[in-house]
Amino acid sequence: MHNLVCIKHTPDSAAKMLVENGQVSWGDAPMVVNPWDEYAIEEALSVRDKLGGRVTALTMGPESSKEALKTAIAMGCDHGILISDESMSSYDARITSIVISKAIAKLDNVQLVFFGKQAIDGDTGLVPMSVAYTLGWSGFSYVAELAEIDIDNESIGVIRLLEEGRQSCSGKLPAVISVVKEINEPRYPSFVGIRKASKAEIQVLTLDDLELGDQISSKHNGSLNWSELQEIPRKSTDAEIVEGSDLNSIASELVEKLIEDKVI
Amino acid sequence: MGSGVWVYIDHFRSNPLAASWEAMSVAKLVASKLETSVTSLVFGNQIGQLVEETSKYVSDTIIVCDDHTMEDFRVEAYGALAAQLYQEYEPQIILLPATSRGRDLSAFLSMKLGVGVVTDCIDVDVEGEYTKVMRPVYAGKLNAKISLDGLHPQIISLRPRAFPEAEECNGAPKIIEVEAVLSESDIMVKVLDYSDSRGDVSLTDANIIVSGGRGVGGPEGFNPVRELADVLDASVGASRAAVDSGWISYDHQVGQTGRTVSPDLYIACGISGAIQHQAGMRTSKIIVAINKDIDAPIMKLAHYGIVADLFEFLPIFIAELKSYLK
Numbered sequence: 001m002h003n004l005v006c007i008k009h010t011p012d013s014a015a016k017m018l019v020e021n022g023q024v025s026w027g028d029a030p031m032v033v034n035p036w037d038e039y040a041i042e043e044a045l046s047v048r049d050k051l052g053g054r055v056t057a058l059t060m061g062p063e064s065s066k067e068a069l070k071t072a073i074a075m076g077c078d079h080g081i082l083i084s085d086e087s088m089s090s091y092d093a094r095i096t097s098i099v100i101s102k103a104i105a106k107l108d109n110v111q112l113v114f115f116g117k118q119a120i121d122g123d124t125g126l127v128p129m130s131v132a133y134t135l136g137w138s139g140f141s142y143v144a145e146l147a148e149i150d151i152d153n154e155s156i157g158v159i160r161l162l163e164e165g166r167q168s169c170s171g172k173l174p175a176v177i178s179v180v181k182e183i184n185e186p187r188y189p190s191f192v193g194i195r196k197a198s199k200a201e202i203q204v205l206t207l208d209d210l211e212l213g214d215q216i217s218s219k220h221n222g223s224l225n226w227s228e229l230q231e232i233p234r235k236s237t238d239a240e241i242v243e244g245s246d247l248n249s250i251a252s253e254l255v256e257k258l259i260e261d262k263v264i
Numbered sequence: 265m266g267s268g269v270w271v272y273i274d275h276f277r278s279n280p281l282a283a284s285w286e287a288m289s290v291a292k293l294v295a296s297k298l299e300t301s302v303t304s305l306v307f308g309n310q311i312g313q314l315v316e317e318t319s320k321y322v323s324d325t326i327i328v329c330d331d332h333t334m335e336d337f338r339v340e341a342y343g344a345l346a347a348q349l350y351q352e353y354e355p356q357i358i359l360l361p362a363t364s365r366g367r368d369l370s371a372f373l374s375m376k377l378g379v380g381v382v383t384d385c386i387d388v389d390v391e392g393e394y395t396k397v398m399r400p401v402y403a404g405k406l407n408a409k410i411s412l413d414g415l416h417p418q419i420i421s422l423r424p425r426a427f428p429e430a431e432e433c434n435g436a437p438k439i440i441e442v443e444a445v446l447s448e449s450d451i452m453v454k455v456l457d458y459s460d461s462r463g464d465v466s467l468t469d470a471n472i473i474v475s476g477g478r479g480v481g482g483p484e485g486f487n488p489v490r491e492l493a494d495v496l497d498a499s500v501g502a503s504r505a506a507v508d509s510g511w512i513s514y515d516h517q518v519g520q521t522g523r524t525v526s527p528d529l530y531i532a533c534g535i536s537g538a539i540q541h542q543a544g545m546r547t548s549k550i551i552v553a554i555n556k557d558i559d560a561p562i563m564k565l566a567h568y569g570i571v572a573d574l575f576e577f578l579p580i581f582i583a584e585l586k587s588y589l590k
């Protein structure tokens with residue numbers, strides 16, 4: 001079984017974001033594997049551990065995103081692919097999905113593609129289902145449990161976490177899923193894995209390799225234009241500490257304030 | 265280029281989400297600016313009641329697909345129909361609530377119609393053909409202004425609770441009934457059943473949320489938190505520390521790797537307010553922090569801070585509220 005996991009290299013979730021000349025910067029805060037994607041990696045690995053086969057990690061981004069692939073390999077992935085091209089800078093989710101789908105279609109015999117629920121930079125959560133659409137495969141978003149994989153019957157059963165509860169559903173293989181945190185507890189990179197990652201050859205694909213050169217560079221037809229980034233005005237003051245002679249008077253003071261604010 | 269504003273009415277088993285009526289209010293505002301009409305899309309199975317409810321809000325047209333293949337939201341079926349309807353009517357703008365379903369549908373339409381879409385917007389500004397929206401990025405640490413100029417259609421999903429709900433009006437909308445595009449055998453995904461469907465309000469829709477963190481100390485520590493939530497008719501949230509300790513299930517988690525919420529009132533009990541927790545609740549209108557530690561980061565974000573042991577304070581606060589709410 002060949003499983004693929006798509007990952008993104010993002011600034012650490014604790015990084016302070018600043019805007020300089022309309023561009024985002026995060027100082028020297030480290031870049032990490034998008035936290036949601038760690039669950040996707042873990043799930044791909046545990047399916048391999050159970051059913052055999054191999055796991056390929058794939059990312060699209062600048063040369064530096066190789067680091068994310070190395071982390072994935074250190075966790076246990078067998079192989080890493082970077083899609084990187086001079087011409088690409090800020091692709092929206094649609095273009096990203098077209099490129100990733102093309103790469104997946106070129107790979108050998110992929111049965112399952114794992115994604116995180118969303119990437120913590122853009123926070124759009126569009127790519128997984130967009131890739132499912134483009135490939136014409138069954139797509140399951142917000143998966144909290146992979147209940148069943150039946151390779152002989154080419155079927156898959158999952159449990160999805162919706163706002164209102166859990167939904168169990170089934171579909172055909174090959175399939176695309178995006179996972180939520182509940183699905184597993186990601187493993188740490190192992191010592192052996194880290195050694196393997198440091199020696200790993202990362203395969204690099206360009207848009208020309210994917211025969212997308214023309215299609216994509218006919219320039220962002222139908223793409224979004226991120227015109228401006230803004231910092232959010234911060235609350236300048238600390239909380240008003242509600243005080244009183246005892247807890248009873250603090251409680252009644254708080255109730256009064258909440259009534260005044262019309263929230264209760 | 266076509267005209268008209270569409271709004272997708274999101275529902276769970278025929279119960280509409282408040283976020284749908286919020287999207288409706290944006291649709292009306294945008295349509296009046298553009299001097300065009302509002303059309304709602306209502307897809308489902310045996311949805312007479314839902315269509316009736318929708319009629320209370322929209323004054324122009326409702327496109328209804330009432331079909332057994334539409335029983336559960338499945339993006340293949342809903343998307344195929346919405347895309348075909350788009351080809352027929354060519355609206356200028358399509359609005360959806362940014363719920364799990366709205367997001368998946370917007371992804372489908374993006375690919376099928378060949379346009380970029382923006383999700384989770386908190387502000388929409390339309391001027392003639394120029395549409396600009398604002399959405400939070402980097403876990404709400406920054407806002408991005410995004411232009412959809414030149415896109416046909418302009419597809420925008422709206423963050424729940426970022427806009428007011430539409431008011432009811434006495435219109436008599438025109439109802440257009442349409443057939444599903446796919447038959448059951450064309451649809452790859454089958455929905456088997458539901459479990460755990462929450463009786464309480466889902467976190468994303470809640471007006472008030474009471475959350476507990478590591479400070480509640482254990483599963484029983486959520487008892488006073490739940491009791492407070494009951495008194496306020498609120499939903500119960502939690503920090504990741506409480507979820508990871510196994511004290512409460514993951515669907516209660518608020519934060520970067522949990523749910524993003526934006527209630528009128530958020531009460532954090534025994535939560536330090538790590539940046540990843542803030543990412544999920546910072547847009548709440550009023551934030552109350554109950555914490556022993558006056559230096560906890562949550563005290564910077566909160567509007568009101570109570571420096572106390574939550575187990576001592578909550579029972580007193582609950583009693584106070586009960587006597588007020590009586």
Ligand SMILES: Cc1cc2nc3c(=O)[nH]c(=O)nc-3n(C[C@H](O)[C@H](O)[C@H](O)COP(=O)(O)OP(=O)(O)OC[C@H]3O[C@@H](n4cnc5c(N)ncnc54)[C@H](O)[C@@H]3O)c2cc1C
Pocket residue numbers: 013035476477478479480502503504505506517518519520521522523533534535536537538539540541544554555556557560572573574575
């Ligand atoms: C990639 C990533 C993603 C994450 N995603 C999330 C997320 O989605 N949501 C999330 O919440 N966290 C998330 N975290 C974890 C986050 O960093 C914090 O570890 C977590 O929020 C801490 O939870 P807490 O505030 O309950 O616990 P603590 O930080 O341990 O805080 C407990 C607080 O309770 C107070 N307290 C203790 N006892 C009492 C008492 N009796 N009465 C009153 N106060 C008391 C203490 O003073 C303290 O401030 C994430 C972390 C990472 C790295």
Ligand SMILES: Nc1ncnc2c1ncn2[C@@H]1O[C@H](COP(=O)(O)O)[C@@H](O)[C@H]1O
Pocket residue numbers: 006007008034036037040058059060061093096100114115116117118119120122123124125126127128
């Ligand atoms: N450039 C990329 N390369 C590889 N995977 C990506 C990329 N962008 C997004 N993804 C994947 O798609 C998921 C959803 O991302 P997004 O739709 O951008 O929020 C992420 O968790 C990743 O798994």
